[in-house]
Amino acid sequence: MAEDKTAGTEVSEAQIAVHWKEEETYPPNPQFIAQANMTDPHIREKFGEENFPNCFKEYADMLDWYEYWTKTLDTSNPPYWKWFVGGKLNACYNCVDRHLPKYKNKTALHFVPEPENERIEHITFQELYVRVNEFAALLKDFCGLKRGDRVTLHMPMTVELPITMLACARIGVIHSQVFSGFSGKAAADRIVDSGSRVLITGDAYYRGGKLLDHKEKADIAVAEAAKEGQKVDKVLIWQRYPGKYSAQTPLVEGRDFIVNDVIKNYYHQEVEPEKMNSEDVLFLMYTSGTTGKPKGAQHSTGGYMAYVTGTSKWIQDIHPEDVYWCMADIGWITGHSYIVYGPLALAASSVIFEGVPTHPDAGRPWRVAEELDVNIFHTSPTAIRALRRIGPEEPHKYKYHFKHMTTVGEPIEPEVWRWYYNEVGKKEAVIVDTWWQTETGGFLCSTVPAIDNMKPGSAGPGVPGIYPEILDDNGEPLPRGSNKAGNIVIKNPWPGLMQTIWRDDERFVKQYFERYCANKNSTDWHDWPYFAGDGAVEAPDGYFRILGRIDDVINVAGHRLGTKELESASLMVQEVGEAAVVPVPDPIKGVLPHVFISLKPGFEPSKEIEQKVTDMLTREIGPIAKPGRVWIVPDMPKTRSGKIMRRVLAAVAAGKDTGDVTTLANPEVVEKIKALA
Numbered sequence: 001m002a003e004d005k006t007a008g009t010e011v012s013e014a015q016i017a018v019h020w021k022e023e024e025t026y027p028p029n030p031q032f033i034a035q036a037n038m039t040d041p042h043i044r045e046k047f048g049e050e051n052f053p054n055c056f057k058e059y060a061d062m063l064d065w066y067e068y069w070t071k072t073l074d075t076s077n078p079p080y081w082k083w084f085v086g087g088k089l090n091a092c093y094n095c096v097d098r099h100l101p102k103y104k105n106k107t108a109l110h111f112v113p114e115p116e117n118e119r120i121e122h123i124t125f126q127e128l129y130v131r132v133n134e135f136a137a138l139l140k141d142f143c144g145l146k147r148g149d150r151v152t153l154h155m156p157m158t159v160e161l162p163i164t165m166l167a168c169a170r171i172g173v174i175h176s177q178v179f180s181g182f183s184g185k186a187a188a189d190r191i192v193d194s195g196s197r198v199l200i201t202g203d204a205y206y207r208g209g210k211l212l213d214h215k216e217k218a219d220i221a222v223a224e225a226a227k228e229g230q231k232v233d234k235v236l237i238w239q240r241y242p243g244k245y246s247a248q249t250p251l252v253e254g255r256d257f258i259v260n261d262v263i264k265n266y267y268h269q270e271v272e273p274e275k276m277n278s279e280d281v282l283f284l285m286y287t288s289g290t291t292g293k294p295k296g297a298q299h300s301t302g303g304y305m306a307y308v309t310g311t312s313k314w315i316q317d318i319h320p321e322d323v324y325w326c327m328a329d330i331g332w333i334t335g336h337s338y339i340v341y342g343p344l345a346l347a348a349s350s351v352i353f354e355g356v357p358t359h360p361d362a363g364r365p366w367r368v369a370e371e372l373d374v375n376i377f378h379t380s381p382t383a384i385r386a387l388r389r390i391g392p393e394e395p396h397k398y399k400y401h402f403k404h405m406t407t408v409g410e411p412i413e414p415e416v417w418r419w420y421y422n423e424v425g426k427k428e429a430v431i432v433d434t435w436w437q438t439e440t441g442g443f444l445c446s447t448v449p450a451i452d453n454m455k456p457g458s459a460g461p462g463v464p465g466i467y468p469e470i471l472d473d474n475g476e477p478l479p480r481g482s483n484k485a486g487n488i489v490i491k492n493p494w495p496g497l498m499q500t501i502w503r504d505d506e507r508f509v510k511q512y513f514e515r516y517c518a519n520k521n522s523t524d525w526h527d528w529p530y531f532a533g534d535g536a537v538e539a540p541d542g543y544f545r546i547l548g549r550i551d552d553v554i555n556v557a558g559h560r561l562g563t564k565e566l567e568s569a570s571l572m573v574q575e576v577g578e579a580a581v582v583p584v585p586d587p588i589k590g591v592l593p594h595v596f597i598s599l600k601p602g603f604e605p606s607k608e609i610e611q612k613v614t615d616m617l618t619r620e621i622g623p624i625a626k627p628g629r630v631w632i633v634p635d636m637p638k639t640r641s642g643k644i645m646r647r648v649l650a651a652v653a654a655g656k657d658t659g660d661v662t663t664l665a666n667p668e669v670v671e672k673i674k675a676l677a
């Protein structure tokens with residue numbers, strides 16, 4: 001649109017790319033190389049197009065199968081790719097049972113409670129086996145759940161969360177875990193969409209020094225779901241302190257059950273793992289989209305498990321003797337793939353951390369690392385920035401040694417990368433910057449840590465078997481290594497890619513394939529590049545640098561929030577007439593949403609209204625959606641066609657030049673908005 005162009009308020013992606021200076025590279029430490037799982041310098045060729053798709057057999061062979069597959073990749077119904085067709089396996093068996101002969105007395109999970117005066121719990125593979133089996137028996141018998149049913153989990157970070165997921169996987173029940181920080185209403189939306197009649201939650205958990213009542217959200221979730229026609233008949237509640245109920249909210253007779261009571265009837269029971277088809281659904285993971293309601297990324301059993309196991313082994317360099325700590329929440333895909341399924345399939349000891357990394361102080365993560373001898377550490381730029389700001393000197397006070405560190409979730413500033421490398425990694429650890437998405441199941445771009453040099457701020461080349469490319473708006477590939485910005489796509493299918501959006505095939509095709517599909521009747525995968533929705537540049541060395549989302553999704557602390565979701569929630573405040581949400585750079589969170597509202601006639605701007613909007617977003621979506629600022633403006637800047645000019649708002653909020661606004665329908669309003677800054 002002409003109006004959009006002349007507004008000229010934003011630095012274009014191409015400009016960003018031009019201003020970005022090439023960073024120096026860092027070679028991996030020889031001691032790391034000496035012990036690494038993947039050291040073959042030709043691995044990318046072995047996973048190259050000539051060997052596609054059979055190269056992925058190597059990942060599938062890291063799993064145990066009841067029945068081996070007959071076809072590696074079926075492309076007959078694009079873009080619904082089917083991997084390892086004809087194979088049968090069980091994800092829980094692969095994460096637990098198969099490790100018993102060798103590792104039953106080894107720790108599978110370390111549970112680190114937030115309060116430091118509580119002991120760390122160490123759950124062996126044997127104990128994990130027992131606890132998963134008894135809970136699977138309960139789900140089957142007490143809840144009547146069976147293969148293919150969906151269950152919504154709204155659980156905090158305790159050891160019962162992976163136990164619950166694995167128990168579901170054992171009996172073929174599809175789990176859908178909702179991040180515990182999300183509201184009851186957000187859980188309700190996901191209960192409805194997935195069609196869950198059982199909700200599994202926890203009574204309470206610690207966050208920032210406070211024991212929060214979590215059960216109250218279950219009451220809201222069940223009530224809201226009922227309004228939309230989805231009845232939840234059982235709510236299972238795990239106790240933070242077994243045997244003691246820690247929530248204020250009363251139990252609802254006949255609906256709410258304390259797991260720690262009911263489970264006594266299932267002690268000593270064992271449940272045969274279901275022999276699942278490779279293509280059966282393992283779980284749903286809801287993620288925000290640009291348009292309204294969250295979408296359920298549907299992940300398979302065989303392809304997903306093979307992909308997360310393979311990438312955990314080669315990119316995370318996990319060995320059974322490693323102590324691996326990914327500080328993400330299991331409520332996000334990172335936790336599913338790289339706290340639970342990948343690491344446990346490799347028999348690692350995986351750390352589950354309940355709390356906030358900076359509580360009670362910025363030394364906490366390093367004390368945990370020292371106490372548990374953590375040697376692989378995985379976190380996000382947001383957490384790194386916060387730890388750097390509050391406790392830049394802390395890492396050196398503790399005697400831990402990392403061999404490997406990961407950053408994930410958003411682009412990391414080279415400055416911050418260097419602090420992570422020098423201070424947290426003590427110049428010993430390799431770093432992988434892993435670019436991927438909820439939809440992709442596992443890593444897309446990253447260095448292979450023993451083979452490739454690191455480059456601050458760049459994710460790296462495609463991981464083995466992933467062929468990324470940068471296309472312009474017309475679908476033409478930009479010259480390789482040109483450092484020009486465009487849209488990053490993955491040219492080929494891979495086993496970790498979601499199967500579809502739960503009950504919304506149309507949206508799946510539309511959002512991820514339609515843009516660049518040359519021929520919708522083609523069954524050749526070359527015609528179906530995966531559109532990731534991120535802008536990126538490729539440097540001459542083949543490293544990709546991700547520039548961020550190209551649609552209007554806001555990435556707060558590595559997690560996506562749809563602007564549409566936030567705007568819809570703002571409009572639920574009675575006084576609000578119009579709302580526009582824009583991303584604004586923030587030194588800690590990376591980006592924060594700022595909410596611009598104009599009021600309905602007859603209302604005057606007030607602090608109360610601003611607070612109402614903040615409260616509404618927190619209630620409807622969760623504290624992660626808390627706006628950096630709510631601006632009450634006299635009117636929205638609009639194009640003549642009536643489109644709100646979000647980029648003008650974003651420029652004002654970020655204190656940048658708004659450029660030429662004379663083509664707006666109401667240019668005079670821009671000065672009035674600037675005056676509020």
Ligand code: WT7
Nearest residue numbers: 408409410411433434435436437438546559560
């Ligand atoms: C979006 C996906 C991947 C799991 C956590 C977030 C951004 C992710 C990186 C990275 C630059 C990154 C992208 C992507 N992103 N990792 N290493 N460098 N950007 O999952 O909520 O599905 O978000 O996060 O924009 O599309 P998600």
